[in-house]
Amino acid sequence: MDPSxxxxxxxxxxxxxxxIGLTGVLARRNLLIIFMCLELMLAAGNLTLVAFSRFHLxxxxxxxxxxxxxxxxxxxxxxxxxxxxxxxxxxxxxxKSTDVTEVTTMKY
Amino acid sequence: MNPDTLxxxxxxxxLLSAATIVVGIGRWSNLSALVSTxxxxxxLVFSVMLATNGEAVASIAYPWIDLSPSFQVNIGFTLDxxxxxxxxxxxxxxxxxxxxxxxxxxxDSGKSRYFAGLxxxxxxxxxxxxxxxxxxxxxxxxxxxVSSYILIGHWYEKNSAAEAGKKAFxxxxxxxxxxxxxxxxxxxxxxxxxxxxxxQAVGGVANAGLLNAAVLCVFAGAVGKSAQVPLHVWLPDAxxxxxxxxxxxxxxxMVAAGVYMLARVSFLVDASAVAxxxxxxxxxxxxxLAALMALQQDDIKRILAYSTLSQLGYMVMAQGLGSxxxxxxxxxxxxxxxxxxxxxxxxxxxxxxxxxEQDIWRMGGLRKRMPITFWTFALGTAALIAVPFTxxxxxxxxxxxxxxxxKMHGPYAVGIIVAFLTPFYMTRLVLVAFFGPSRTxxxxxxxxxxxxxxxxxxxxxxxxxFSAYRFLAAPLAAAGHADFGHLFSHFGLTAVLxxxxxxxxxxGAWFLYRTAQKDPIxxxxxRDKFRIDELYLFFVDKIQDGLARGLTRLDRDVIDPxxxxxxxxxxxxxxxxxxxxxxxxxQTYAFFFGxxxxxxxxxxx
Numbered sequence: 001m002d003p004s005x006x007x008x009x010x011x012x013x014x015x016x017x018x019x020i021g022l023t024g025v026l027a028r029r030n031l032l033i034i035f036m037c038l039e040l041m042l043a044a045g046n047l048t049l050v051a052f053s054r055f056h057l058x059x060x061x062x063x064x065x066x067x068x069x070x071x072x073x074x075x076x077x078x079x080x081x082x083x084x085x086x087x088x089x090x091x092x093x094x095x096k097s098t099d100v101t102e103v104t105t106m107k108y
Numbered sequence: 109m110n111p112d113t114l115x116x117x118x119x120x121x122x123l124l125s126a127a128t129i130v131v132g133i134g135r136w137s138n139l140s141a142l143v144s145t146x147x148x149x150x151x152l153v154f155s156v157m158l159a160t161n162g163e164a165v166a167s168i169a170y171p172w173i174d175l176s177p178s179f180q181v182n183i184g185f186t187l188d189x190x191x192x193x194x195x196x197x198x199x200x201x202x203x204x205x206x207x208x209x210x211x212x213x214x215x216d217s218g219k220s221r222y223f224a225g226l227x228x229x230x231x232x233x234x235x236x237x238x239x240x241x242x243x244x245x246x247x248x249x250x251x252x253x254v255s256s257y258i259l260i261g262h263w264y265e266k267n268s269a270a271e272a273g274k275k276a277f278x279x280x281x282x283x284x285x286x287x288x289x290x291x292x293x294x295x296x297x298x299x300x301x302x303x304x305x306x307x308q309a310v311g312g313v314a315n316a317g318l319l320n321a322a323v324l325c326v327f328a329g330a331v332g333k334s335a336q337v338p339l340h341v342w343l344p345d346a347x348x349x350x351x352x353x354x355x356x357x358x359x360x361x362m363v364a365a366g367v368y369m370l371a372r373v374s375f376l377v378d379a380s381a382v383a384x385x386x387x388x389x390x391x392x393x394x395x396x397l398a399a400l401m402a403l404q405q406d407d408i409k410r411i412l413a414y415s416t417l418s419q420l421g422y423m424v425m426a427q428g429l430g431s432x433x434x435x436x437x438x439x440x441x442x443x444x445x446x447x448x449x450x451x452x453x454x455x456x457x458x459x460x461x462x463x464x465e466q467d468i469w470r471m472g473g474l475r476k477r478m479p480i481t482f483w484t485f486a487l488g489t490a491a492l493i494a495v496p497f498t499x500x501x502x503x504x505x506x507x508x509x510x511x512x513x514x515k516m517h518g519p520y521a522v523g524i525i526v527a528f529l530t531p532f533y534m535t536r537l538v539l540v541a542f543f544g545p546s547r548t549x550x551x552x553x554x555x556x557x558x559x560x561x562x563x564x565x566x567x568x569x570x571x572x573x574f575s576a577y578r579f580l581a582a583p584l585a586a587a588g589h590a591d592f593g594h595l596f597s598h599f600g601l602t603a604v605l606x607x608x609x610x611x612x613x614x615x616g617a618w619f620l621y622r623t624a625q626k627d628p629i630x631x632x633x634x635r636d637k638f639r640i641d642e643l644y645l646f647f648v649d650k651i652q653d654g655l656a657r658g659l660t661r662l663d664r665d666v667i668d669p670x671x672x673x674x675x676x677x678x679x680x681x682x683x684x685x686x687x688x689x690x691x692x693x694x695q696t697y698a699f700f701f702g703x704x705x706x707x708x709x710x711x712x713x
Contacts (some may be wrong), residue, residue: 023704025695025698026695026698026702027695033621034695068688097687100694100695101693103692103694104691104692104693105692
């Protein structure tokens with residue numbers, strides 16, 4: 001592993017990814033885009049976990065415990081994609097649009 | 109049989125009969141009538157056996173509510189002279205009324221219901237008489253009210269009968285509420301509900317004011333049940349019931365329950381002088397007002413009803429003297445039960461013969477057509493107006509003597525005045541209904557009633573004349589039964605005054621009504637019963653209903669807005685503000701969610 005690689009750039013990239021994802025979720029109108037941005041946020045979380053795990057040394061060797069969590073997150077994300085896409089398709093069938101601002105009937 | 113068994117049999121047989129009729133054999137009305145009359149006869153037999161056995165101490169008590177050691181209610185019996193005498197009156201008149209009813213109610217469609225009611229009444233009345241504690245007495249007191257309600261409203265399809273039943277029940281409730289309060293007060297003061305224990309404990313009660321209140325509250329129960337002023341209004345209306353019921357319940361036994369109860373607790377009256385004086389005055393006022401009202405009534409049963417009120421007034425007067433007058437009061441109750449039952453059954457025979465005509469001005473000339481009824485009725489009247497040597501004479505004399513001896517001069521004077529009025533209105537009744545020419549076709553065609561009806565009349569007539577003498581009064585064994593020596597030992601002011609009253613009253617009525625075709629005197633105030641009913645109606649209609657209307661308005665216009673509509677509006681307003689936060693837009697929610705996460709992180713880290 002390249003010894004010049006430090007924790008900070010990794011965290012920076014992860015933070016950027018998270019910020020971009022969050023902005024997308026909050027600002028974009030297309031449900032598909034929002035969905036993709038959500039995936040970005042998950043990826044940012046995964047990156048943080050992996051990075052911390054790599055730089056956490058136990059007896060001079062990195063601890064890989066967090067990798068387990070990453071696998072879990074990926075699995076759950078896959079399931080979430082299946083459900084989420086199904087919902088989006090169902091919504092599109094009834095509304096003929098994927099604009100999130102038009103889906104406001106679930107209030108009071 | 110031992111006294112315990114007898115007492116249980118007397119109490120439970122009528123209940124068994126009522127239950128059998130209601131549950132099983134109600135469809136066969138003649139069988140029901142026979143079962144009911146049969147149990148009434150058995151009750152009479154057992155009562156006589158109990159009486160020949162003499163005073164006894166009941167040993168078997170059924171524990172009903174057991175919160176020992178603080179509170180315990182038993183269904184237990186008192187078997188002293190008072191109770192035995194009273195149970196004898198109840199069962200003997202009860203049996204005769206059953207017998208009379210066999211004839212009187214022969215054609216009635218509700219015959220089974222009627223006889224079940226009579227049996228239930230006999231059960232409840234026996235309970236009152238035999239009770240050895242206040243709570244048991246109160247329960248049977250209420251049961252008597254229920255059976256009275258059932259029997260007054262027997263012809264419930266007639267509106268006036270249904271209304272009269274309700275009125276009797278409601279007016280009695282007022283008195284019963286007082287009774288209940290009185291029982292509780294006595295329990296608080298003496299720590300017991302058993303008559304024997306109260307009698308011992310009452311001397312040690314220090315709080316005289318509360319004791320007075322307790323006795324007066326207990327007396328309120330008697331005011332309701334024995335129809336004293338101001339709760340007398342239900343009794344005349346109760347005449348809507350079948351006439352045998354009027355004889356049994358509303359003349360001889362149930363209305364006497366109040367007097368009996370006062371005699372049972374005469375030690376309480378002794379302990380409270382204020383209450384005693386009040387009781388005597390209430391009795392005196394009732395006796396006078398009722399006698400005045402009776403002067404101007406035209407309905408044969410109503411005249412008798414008011415005379416019952418008046419006689420009950422005498423008995424209550426005597427009870428106001430406490431144990432000094434209790435015996436005299438019970439003595440009058442005893443004689444009155446027979447002659448008043450006789451008069452009511454006699455009026456029933458007249459009404460039956462005249463095809464349910466009750467107006468005395470539409471009768472007349474019945475003396476020749478119904479000789480047995482006439483003669484028995486005349487004997488009953490003689491006893492009621494206290495003709496010397498009849499039973500009523502001795503007992504009324506005993507009451508007036510007791511009043512004089514105890515220096516109750518006010519009630520005594522009232523009693524003497526009533527002794528002038530009673531002969532007057534009773535002579536009027538007899539003259540108008542039985543003498544002169546028949547005024548209607550019904551009266552012209554009236555015929556003597558059948559033996560099943562006149563035999564009870566004859567038996568009661570014997571009792572009306574002789575019940576005061578020792579050989580018949582011995583079971584009651586109250587003081588003051590008459591013998592020929594009695595008159596002369598007491599011959600004094602009272603005897604002279606009441607004899608003058610008798611002569612003046614009879615002569616006055618004879619002079620006024622001998623040939624009258626309609627009432628020569630008219631006193632609207634008396635005929636309208638002093639407008640007391642109207643006064644009550646005014647209170648209920650204007651004041652109580654007015655108050656209710658006012659309270660409704662208060663509820664609707666003040667309380668509703670304040671505690672219901674104002675908070676409702678408040679939460680509605682809060683809701684419409686917070687509703688603005690619910691946009692339905694997922695991204696807004698996500699934004700707030702993010703803010704929440706940031707805030708959480710800020711506070712936690």
